[in-house]
Amino acid sequence: MAGASSAAPPRRWCVFGAQAMPGLVPVALPPGRAVSSGPSPVAPVVPAAVVPSPAPPADQVSAGPVEPVMVGPAAAGAPVAAGTELGWRASRARLRLVRLDPRIGLVLYTVGQIALLAMLYVGYGLSRHLATGREPEALGNALDVWYLERFLRLPDEAVLQGAVLAHDWIPRGANWYYVGIHFPAAILLLVWVFARHREHWRRVRNVIILATGVGLVIHLLFPLAPPRFLPEMVPSLRLVDTGAVLGPSPYSDATDGVANQYAAMPSLHVGWAVLEAWAVVTILRHRARWLALIQPLATVAVVVVTANHYWLDGIVGALLVAGAVILVGRRGPGTEAPTVVSRGFRAPAAGRSAGRLVPSPADGSREPRGVVEPCSGGAPPA
Numbered sequence: 448m449a450g451a452s453s454a455a456p457p458r459r460w461c462v463f464g465a466q467a468m469p470g471l472v473p474v475a476l477p478p479g480r481a482v483s484s485g486p487s488p489v490a491p492v493v494p495a496a497v498v499p500s501p502a503p504p505a506d507q508v509s510a511g512p513v514e515p516v517m518v519g520p521a522a523a524g525a526p527v528a529a530g531t532e533l534g535w536r537a538s539r540a541r542l543r544l545v546r547l548d549p550r551i552g553l554v555l556y557t558v559g560q561i562a563l564l565a566m567l568y569v570g571y572g573l574s575r576h577l578a579t580g581r582e583p584e585a586l587g588n589a590l591d592v593w594y595l596e597r598f599l600r601l602p603d604e605a606v607l608q609g610a611v612l613a614h615d616w617i618p619r620g621a622n623w624y625y626v627g628i629h630f631p632a633a634i635l636l637l638v639w640v641f642a643r644h645r646e647h648w649r650r651v652r653n654v655i656i657l658a659t660g661v662g663l664v665i666h667l668l669f670p671l672a673p674p675r676f677l678p679e680m681v682p683s684l685r686l687v688d689t690g691a692v693l694g695p696s697p698y699s700d701a702t703d704g705v706a707n708q709y710a711a712m713p714s715l716h717v718g719w720a721v722l723e724a725w726a727v728v729t730i731l732r733h734r735a736r737w738l739a740l741i742q743p744l745a746t747v748a749v750v751v752v753t754a755n756h757y758w759l760d761g762i763v764g765a766l767l768v769a770g771a772v773i774l775v776g777r778r779g780p781g782t783e784a785p786t787v788v789s790r791g792f793r794a795p796a797a798g799r800s801a802g803r804l805v806p807s808p809a810d811g812s813r814e815p816r817g818v819v820e821p822c823s824g825g826a827p828p829a
Contacts, residue, residue: 557641560652564637567659571715577667577707585670585709586680592712592757593677593684601758604674604751605686611752618689621749625690626697629716632742636723644730650775651726657771658718662764666710673711675754689753714756718764720746725772 597603611617633655640651675688690696698708720743727739743765750756 560641560648563656564652567656570663571659581670582672582709585672586676588669589672589674589677589711590680592671592759593674596758604754604757605684608687608689608752608754609685612687612689615693618752619693621752622690622693622695624745624749625716625753625755626695628742628746629719632723633719636726640726640730647726647730651722653775654725654768654771655719655722657775658722658767659715661767661771662713662715662718665713665763666707669712670709671712671760672709673755674757686754690755711756712760713763713767714750714760715764716750716756717743717746717761718768721765721768722771725768 608618611621637651637655641648674686677684678686688696690698724739724743728736730736747761750761751758
């Protein structure tokens with residue numbers, strides 16, 4: 448086209464439509480149509496989208512400058528209807544509400560998530576009272592699990608514990624690990640995911656709820672005494688309650704403490720450790736993330752050395768988490784709360800703005816005003 452530089456590289460466009468300016472669609476007017484850029488004397492000025500003028504036919508090409516064409520209610524010079532004005536006012540009111548309420552929405556959403564997890568913890572704590580009166584059944588199940596492990600040729604828990612009892616610091620450290628890592632590690636993981644990687648929050652939360660819920664059901668249907676109770680029935684088994692002998696112990700007696708002692712199957716210590724490692728490995732991208740696998744391996748060794756769980760308890764706990772991941776955790780990052788709640792957190796890539804509005808250059812070149820400069824490649828609008 449005459450008057451325009453043919454050597455200028457083709458510009459890239461982002462779609463600039465109703466999301467940026469509600470009610471406007473960047474449609475070019477036909478050549479020759481009169482366009483008014485002044486405000487209407489009847490109604491307030493409504494912003495207008497600006498697009499470059501379409502190229503005229505080859506036989507009508509002139510050497511004059513090419514001016515941008517303005518489209519929209521203000522460009523047409525027509526009065527703005529009362530309904531349109533009310534619609535604009537409602538849109539602006541909604542935008543002001545979104546600007547004013549992100550903290551309130553965030554607080555409400557956070558409180559709701561804490562309440563949901565608190566209900567799970569309450570159920571976990573109440574389960575210890577449901578084991579009262581089922582101690583003989585739990586001890587009988589313990590013998591069955593012990594003989595099943597010997598049939599499956601799994602390592603003997605008594606042999607492993609006997610090998611480390613010669614060094615007091617090993618079982619004592621295992622006791623501290625058993626008491627002090629389980630709940631704090633789970634809480635730190637949930638806070639980290641919610642505050643820093645909220646796009647992964649829904650799947651992590653759903654996996655922990657599903658795995659823990661199924662585990663509590665198994666606890667109620669299949670009460671199981673831990674290995675440290677077996678010497679009461681089979682004195683020849685040399686298993687020691689390291690928590691009671693060396694301390695510390697989370698249990699004061701068989702019916703008190705922070706958890707149900709007759710709920711060895713499955714091991715939620717192992718299950719949550721596997722879940723935490725899975726979350727770290729799938730969220731982070733640094734090679735150091737694989738160090739998170741140390742925690743479930745250490746947890747399995749700790750629960751066996753302290754005689755709080757069998758090998759099968761840990762296996763079932765890990766399988767519960769694997770099943771929960773297959774059901775709800777294989778999907779990629781996603782958002783659950785509205786945008787007003789997402790303020791203050793790292794937004795997912797899909798929610799970021801695709802471009803930015805740049806002004807017309809000051810050198811007098813014929814580049815239309817209101818061009819949307821894309822952050823990445825894009826095709827010009829049709």
